[in-house]
Amino acid sequence: MNDVACRFCGSGRRGAPVVVVTVFAAGGDAYPLIPDEEYRVCECDRAWVEFVARAIASHPTTREWDWTEAIITCRDKRTRMALRPGAVARVGLA
Numbered sequence: 123m124n125d126v127a128c129r130f131c132g133s134g135r136r137g138a139p140v141v142v143v144t145v146f147a148a149g150g151d152a153y154p155l156i157p158d159e160e161y162r163v164c165e166c167d168r169a170w171v172e173f174v175a176r177a178i179a180s181h182p183t184t185r186e187w188d189w190t191e192a193i194i195t196c197r198d199k200r201t202r203m204a205l206r207p208g209a210v211a212r213v214g215l216a
């Protein structure tokens with residue numbers, strides 16, 4: 123997924139690798155999802171929304187959650203927040 127153009131916006135540019143996605147449940151629990159391979163996500167909102175949805179669905183713990191928030195931290199220390207249902211609010215962008 124890292125070398126092809128984004129299927130949402132067509133861009134070939136990717137951000138820094140994702141280090142961790144911290145998922146928050148409605149009840150206040152949090153769970154860190156750490157990618158098992160290097161993922162670089164396009165800068166566009168739809169790519170981030172899909173990335174978060176796939177990451178949450180891929181883990182047995184978070185898959186069952188009614189999650190409310192996900193905070194993404196990339197290797198360049200910038201973070202983003204993806205809010206259900208599919209909205210993205212950028213936090214800490216340089």
Ligand SMILES: [Zn+2]
Nearest residue numbers: 128131164166
């Ligand atoms: Zn894109």
